[in-house]
Amino acid sequence: MTDDLDARAADLDRAHVFHSWxxxxxxxxxxxxxxxxxxxWDHAGNRYLDFSSQLVxxxxxxxxxxxxxxxxxxxxxxxxxxxxxANLARGEAAKRITDRAPDGLRKVFFTNGxxxxxxxxxxxxxxxxxxxxxxxxxxxxxxxxxxxxxxxxDWRRMPNEFARGHVHFFGPYLYRSEFWATxxxxxxxxxxxxxxxxxxxxxPSTVAAILLExxxxxxxxxxxxxxxLAGVRELASKHGIVLxxxxxxAGFGRTGEWFxxxxxxxxxxxxxxxxxVNSGYVPTGGVIISDHVAADFxxxxxxxxxxxxxxxxxxxxxxxxxxxxxxxxVVGNAATxxxxxxxxxxxxxxxxxxVVGEVRGTGVFWAIELVADRETREPLxxxxxxxVKMELLARGLLPFTVENRIHVVPPCTVTPDEVAEAIDxxxxxxxxxxxxxxx
Numbered sequence: 027m028t029d030d031l032d033a034r035a036a037d038l039d040r041a042h043v044f045h046s047w048x049x050x051x052x053x054x055x056x057x058x059x060x061x062x063x064x065x066x067w068d069h070a071g072n073r074y075l076d077f078s079s080q081l082v083x084x085x086x087x088x089x090x091x092x093x094x095x096x097x098x099x100x101x102x103x104x105x106x107x108x109x110x111x112a113n114l115a116r117g118e119a120a121k122r123i124t125d126r127a128p129d130g131l132r133k134v135f136f137t138n139g140x141x142x143x144x145x146x147x148x149x150x151x152x153x154x155x156x157x158x159x160x161x162x163x164x165x166x167x168x169x170x171x172x173x174x175x176x177x178x179x180d181w182r183r184m185p186n187e188f189a190r191g192h193v194h195f196f197g198p199y200l201y202r203s204e205f206w207a208t209x210x211x212x213x214x215x216x217x218x219x220x221x222x223x224x225x226x227x228x229x230p231s232t233v234a235a236i237l238l239e240x241x242x243x244x245x246x247x248x249x250x251x252x253x254x255l256a257g258v259r260e261l262a263s264k265h266g267i268v269l270x271x272x273x274x275x276a277g278f279g280r281t282g283e284w285f286x287x288x289x290x291x292x293x294x295x296x297x298x299x300x301x302x303v304n305s306g307y308v309p310t311g312g313v314i315i316s317d318h319v320a321a322d323f324x325x326x327x328x329x330x331x332x333x334x335x336x337x338x339x340x341x342x343x344x345x346x347x348x349x350x351x352x353x354x355x356v357v358g359n360a361a362t363x364x365x366x367x368x369x370x371x372x373x374x375x376x377x378x379x380x381v382v383g384e385v386r387g388t389g390v391f392w393a394i395e396l397v398a399d400r401e402t403r404e405p406l407x408x409x410x411x412x413x414v415k416m417e418l419l420a421r422g423l424l425p426f427t428v429e430n431r432i433h434v435v436p437p438c439t440v441t442p443d444e445v446a447e448a449i450d451x452x453x454x455x456x457x458x459x460x461x462x463x464x465x
Contacts, residue, residue: 031069032057046170047182056419061088064437064444066424074419077436077448078426082243082391083301085279086347086356087437093307096346100338107338109136109331115341122348123303123314126284128293133320135328136312136336140274140300141169143311144237146330147296148173151235151268153329154319158190159228161221161267162237163197165245168272177237180245191234195224197242198251201384201395202403210251218257230265235296240286243275244428247386247393255292262295268319270296274311278302279351279438282361282389289388295319304347305437310340351438360438364389367442368434371449379456381406392434394452405430413464414455423451 039055059069064087067073076084086093100115107113120134135150137143148160162168164179175182176189196204198217205216225233236258242248262269271294276286280302283289287297296319300311334340351357364387372385372392383397396406396414411427418425418432426433432452436444458464 029070031059035059035069056424063087063089064440072422074422074424075436075444075448075451076424077434078424079435079437080306081301082275082280082426082433082435083306085302085360085438086305086351087439090305090347090350092350093304093343093346096342097307097339100342104338106334109333109335113336113338113341115338115345116336119336119341119344122345123299123312126278126348127297127314130293130318131297131314131316133315133317134312135315135330136310136332136340137300138309138332138334139169139311140272140298141171141174141311142332143274143298143300143313144168144174144177144270144272145171147270147298147313148177148235148237149330150296150313150315150319150322150328151270154268154322155234155266157232157234159193159233160191160235160237161193161195161224161228161233163239163242163245164194165197165199165242165248166237166239166272167242167244168237168239169274193224193228193233195221197238197248198254199246199248200251201386211253214251214254214257217251217254218261221258222261225261225265225267230267233265233267235268235270236262237270237272239272239274239276240290241276241281241388241391243391243433246395246428246431247391247433249386249388250290255287255290259292259294268296269294270298272298273302274298274300275302276391278348279357279360280389280391280435282357282364284357304340304343307343307347308337308340309334310337310344354439356438359440360389363440363442363445364392367445368392371445372434375449375452375456378453379459381456381459387434390434390436390438390440394432394434396430396432410464417455417458417464418451421451421454423448 035057057068058066066076123134124132162177166179168174168177173189175186176192179194198213200213207213207216277299295316297314376382376385381396383395385394398404398406415427
């Protein structure tokens with residue numbers, strides 16, 4: 027019977043569900059029936075250690091009882107309400123979020139997810155400055171709505187370039203430096219000089235915003251080198267440009283900080299967030315707005331809104347998530363596990379396996395970059411990465427793979443024993459490159 031349920035789930039999916047970013051005819055959907063903590067399972071009871079956090083958002087883990095209970099209680103009290111009303115859950119959620127933000131960012135505009143958070147942050151920046159252009163990096167992902175997808179730098183932008191006023195530049199990525207840099211400091215200096223010249227060439231008076239993922243996630247977990255974010259802040263302030271930091275993936279514990287930028291001594295004008303704030307239990311997102319931007323709309327109508335802005339079920343899940351994360355020191359756990367367990371274990375994998383070009387990350391936000399040749403740094407072919415993914419699944423590990431990388435992104439609640447279990451699976455599969463099991 028349970029096998030029948032897995033088959034039915036897969037058959038219904040193939041027949042009726044249209045998937046994102048996919049050629050539909052070749053899909054073989056992976057069936058998930060339930061989950062708890064860092065584990066998921068199908069109807070037949072096959073269990074997997076979730077080191078994908080689904081879409082790198084399940085910071086508090088699957089089915090946290092306090093978050094589930096909060097959603098249930100809110101549904102029984104008030105399942106939905108218009109955004110123009112005042113609602114206690116919405117106010118409490120906004121307060122929890124701004125309590126974690128830097129001083130001077132005291133208001134939240136709630137959205138349905140990360141894409142429309144970035145969409146509305148761009149709108150605010152344009153209205154605040156009276157300018158049009160938005161600068162963002164080529165190695166980035168900001169969402170799949172009009173301006174957000176054009177701000178995105180990767181291939182997903184190209185079939186969707188309908189929004190105006192977007193300019194891209196290269197951010198720092200020392201392993202594949204665009205600037206012929208040989209040290210983090212040199213990469214930072216040259217990347218900032220490149221951005222400075224882009225601003226000058228575009229005309230500073232035409233640039234409304236610089237939009238950056240604090241740590242680019244889908245693009246490869248690219249930690250900014252020393253001084254880079256501070257340098258971007260300085261350039262933005264010098265030219266009256268709004269600095270938007272996208273914390274949709276990196277925020278709320280993923281890096282071992284409440285916000286990823288907390289580790290870099292920089293304060294943005296706008297912060298976008300989404301799935302990490304409540305582990306995606308109910309769709310939500312938002313923009314944390316600095317006081318000087320929010321003041322623009324004290325007497326002027328903000329021309330934006332969403333039916334589900336501040337939806338009560340989402341708000342209740344945010345309050346419960348952030349309270350539980352604080353009570354259980356989930357952010358501290360992510361920092362400790364990253365520093366004491368993931369970092370050393372991944373470094374050992376890199377030393378052992380020639381197919382690993384580099385490992386990088388922080389907290390529970392890491393990437394293993396796979397290469398065909400360590401000397402040339404030629405990326406491993408996509409077909410081989412596909413084999414890696416299947417071999418990891420066969421060992422009971424649910425991975426997150428992108429291009430030539432394995433992203434090591436478990437829930438922030440992950441234990442040292444679960445890390446050791448995952449590392450064993452990575453080690454076994456990477457060993458197949460030397461034994462001929464993957465070729």
